Amino acid sequence: MNLFKKVLQGDHRALAKAISMIENGDAETENLLRDAYFHTGHAMRIGITGPPGTGKSTLLAKTALEYRKKGLSIGILAFDPSSPITGGAFLGDRLRMAELASDPKIFIRSMASRGGHGGLTKTASQAVKLLDASGKDIILIETVGTGQADVEISKIADIVIVVLIPDLGDEVQMSKAGLMEIGDVFAVNKSDLPHADRLVVDIRNAVKEKNNWKPPVIKTIATKAAGVPELARAIEDYRKHSLDNGRRHVVLQARASHEILQEMHGALDDLLQDNAETGAEFKKAAQDVLKRKTDPYTAARNLLALMLKGGYKR
Amino acid sequence: MNLFKKVLQGDHRALAKAISMIENGDAETENLLRDAYFHTGHAMRIGITGPPGTGKSTLLAKTALEYRKKGLSIGILAFDPSSPITGGAFLGDRLRMAELASDPKIFIRSMASRGGHGGLTKTASQAVKLLDASGKDIILIETVGTGQADVEISKIADIVIVVLIPDLGDEVQMSKAGLMEIGDVFAVNKSDLPHADRLVVDIRNAVKEKNNWKPPVIKTIATKAAGVPELARAIEDYRKHSLDNGRRHVVLQARASHEILQEMHGALDDLLQDNAETGAEFKKAAQDVLKRKTDPYTAARNLLALMLKGGYKR
Numbered sequence: 001m002n003l004f005k006k007v008l009q010g011d012h013r014a015l016a017k018a019i020s021m022i023e024n025g026d027a028e029t030e031n032l033l034r035d036a037y038f039h040t041g042h043a044m045r046i047g048i049t050g051p052p053g054t055g056k057s058t059l060l061a062k063t064a065l066e067y068r069k070k071g072l073s074i075g076i077l078a079f080d081p082s083s084p085i086t087g088g089a090f091l092g093d094r095l096r097m098a099e100l101a102s103d104p105k106i107f108i109r110s111m112a113s114r115g116g117h118g119g120l121t122k123t124a125s126q127a128v129k130l131l132d133a134s135g136k137d138i139i140l141i142e143t144v145g146t147g148q149a150d151v152e153i154s155k156i157a158d159i160v161i162v163v164l165i166p167d168l169g170d171e172v173q174m175s176k177a178g179l180m181e182i183g184d185v186f187a188v189n190k191s192d193l194p195h196a197d198r199l200v201v202d203i204r205n206a207v208k209e210k211n212n213w214k215p216p217v218i219k220t221i222a223t224k225a226a227g228v229p230e231l232a233r234a235i236e237d238y239r240k241h242s243l244d245n246g247r248r249h250v251v252l253q254a255r256a257s258h259e260i261l262q263e264m265h266g267a268l269d270d271l272l273q274d275n276a277e278t279g280a281e282f283k284k285a286a287q288d289v290l291k292r293k294t295d296p297y298t299a300a301r302n303l304l305a306l307m308l309k310g311g312y313k314r
Numbered sequence: 315m316n317l318f319k320k321v322l323q324g325d326h327r328a329l330a331k332a333i334s335m336i337e338n339g340d341a342e343t344e345n346l347l348r349d350a351y352f353h354t355g356h357a358m359r360i361g362i363t364g365p366p367g368t369g370k371s372t373l374l375a376k377t378a379l380e381y382r383k384k385g386l387s388i389g390i391l392a393f394d395p396s397s398p399i400t401g402g403a404f405l406g407d408r409l410r411m412a413e414l415a416s417d418p419k420i421f422i423r424s425m426a427s428r429g430g431h432g433g434l435t436k437t438a439s440q441a442v443k444l445l446d447a448s449g450k451d452i453i454l455i456e457t458v459g460t461g462q463a464d465v466e467i468s469k470i471a472d473i474v475i476v477v478l479i480p481d482l483g484d485e486v487q488m489s490k491a492g493l494m495e496i497g498d499v500f501a502v503n504k505s506d507l508p509h510a511d512r513l514v515v516d517i518r519n520a521v522k523e524k525n526n527w528k529p530p531v532i533k534t535i536a537t538k539a540a541g542v543p544e545l546a547r548a549i550e551d552y553r554k555h556s557l558d559n560g561r562r563h564v565v566l567q568a569r570a571s572h573e574i575l576q577e578m579h580g581a582l583d584d585l586l587q588d589n590a591e592t593g594a595e596f597k598k599a600a601q602d603v604l605k606r607k608t609d610p611y612t613a614a615r616n617l618l619a620l621m622l623k624g625g626y627k628r
Binding site for chain 2: 261263266286304
């Protein structure tokens with residue numbers, strides 16, 4: 001039986017192999033994803049993000065166990081802040097999730113996002129598709145909430161949970177600004193620490209209502225699983241809300257457009273990178289820019305115009 | 315006198331205004347950058363990166379003062395971990411740099427990177443061009459070293475300084491993997507803390523020689539400016555090394571190609587985003603993907619093929 005069929009049947013070893021192919025940029029990946037796409041649309045994709053040290057992984061683990069109690073199957077993707085150059089990933093999160101690893105209905109994978117344009121979005125959205133096609137009910141995606149990745153996760157997930165803790169350092173607080181805008185639900189984790197209530201109030205004041213949804217703030221203590229049922233209920237509330245008010249359809253439309261755009265960029269990258277080595281037009285343009293005979297903006301517009309006229313040689 | 319001429323003359327108010335135009339994605343930006351490009355190539359671009367809390371800003375400030383002692387003019391760009399959605403920036407780093415702000419030969423700017431493909435690279439490389447064209451000798455670019463931004467800074471800067479401190483937390487240590495690969499010089503800041511020597515040894519063991527350059531590790535205490543002259547010397551050593559062995563030319567060639575590619579992506583984004591609203595081809599493709607009549611990979615390849623044949627309507 002081929003890999004694709006095994007993935008469809010929910011075979012974890014096949015899933016692991018297929019995801020490795022994504023990570024390695026294997027040439028066969030696109031065929032696999034193309035086939036898998038027609039079997040997607042079932043899973044609920046939950047993004048969990050927040051600064052380092054907030055206990056995201058533990059909260060994710062407890063949330064997964066909560067869903068298991070309801071009989072649902074789970075896929076977990078953890079994106080570690082690892083090298084975008086080598087593509088290597090660390091074992092830290094996997095170890096923290098040891099209590100889940102023995103459950104045959106839970107698939108866990110640490111992933112490294114590949115570099116380049118929207119690296120996280122691309123790698124994650126590909127892996128999510130495979131998990132979805134394999135029949136997982138819930139897909140939990142963990143990312144570190146700093147900068148660009150914040151926005152990227154909101155393009156992949158159906159709902160974004162932002163995890164914060166009381167009394168983070170100054171620079172970390174700064175990075176919360178982006179997080180404030182992408183959170184559909186907030187978890188104040190380690191809420192037995194001092195100043196937890198102040199953080200709850202701060203978040204409530206900072207977040208704005210979007211599409212008739214005011215993001216709720218849930219107090220959790222992940223190590224004790226405290227607040228986790230409340231978190232799951234908030235996620236379910238959001239899901240119902242977004243189905244009811246038509247928001248879900250808008251999100252899915254945007255995601256379809258975004259995926260085509262992203263793949264076009266990928267295809268363009270392939271085309272241009274080949275061309276940068278061998279193509280006369282691109283090579284000439286790069287030399288002219290280097291010698292300041294022209295500027296990169298003019299060069300780019302000229303090359304794209306040539307492309308649209310069908311005169312760009314591959 | 316127009317804005318461009320004032321920028322060329324090193325007028326700080328004009329520079330500030332021009333950089334705001336970049337941040338706001340002003341339509342006039344491209345003309346300005348196109349003109350400025352022909353006046354670039356003079357400045358040395360120094361990237362300073364590292365995890366939050368390592369004292370990067372302070373070290374950058376002291377390094378700037380070191381260069382001022384040599385009579386050089388300085389431009390400073392600080393990219394805060396701020397909202398990629400609103401584009402807002404924080405004042406934290408600016409306050410920390412108060413001691414520099416009164417020097418008329420130092421231009422300081424906090425910037426927010428714009429979202430989208432390679433947001434930091436694009437915003438930063440545009441602002442750097444203006445500073446370069448305005449006659450600054452040294453351009454210092456501060457970024458927070460987590461994930462993707464690490465690689466991006468290495469595309470803009472001539473040299474990348476990675477700042478680390480002893481005894482960072484577990485998750486932060488993880489994120490160092492990417493940093494290990496992009497650092498040309500390492501600073502172990504707060505080197506009066508325990509275990510500083512161990513970190514120096516760890517870094518020396520972790521970094522590899524690239525192009526006959528073994529990245530040196532310099533111990534600094536930024537608050538006291540300790541180690542800053544040594545850091546400046548290491549930067550100068552690297553500059554000479556990269557000129558001597560031809561590495562500099564390779565980097566500049568790669569940068570020219572990269573900038574054209576980046577601008578082509580930007581131009582393609584503009585084209586496609588217009589098209590996503592109004593263009594029949596793209597709209598149809600997005601609907602088909604949403605209904606699972608086709609998949610995003612096939613749709614993207616078909617649209618690009620259409621484009622290369624000159625059949626894609628704007």
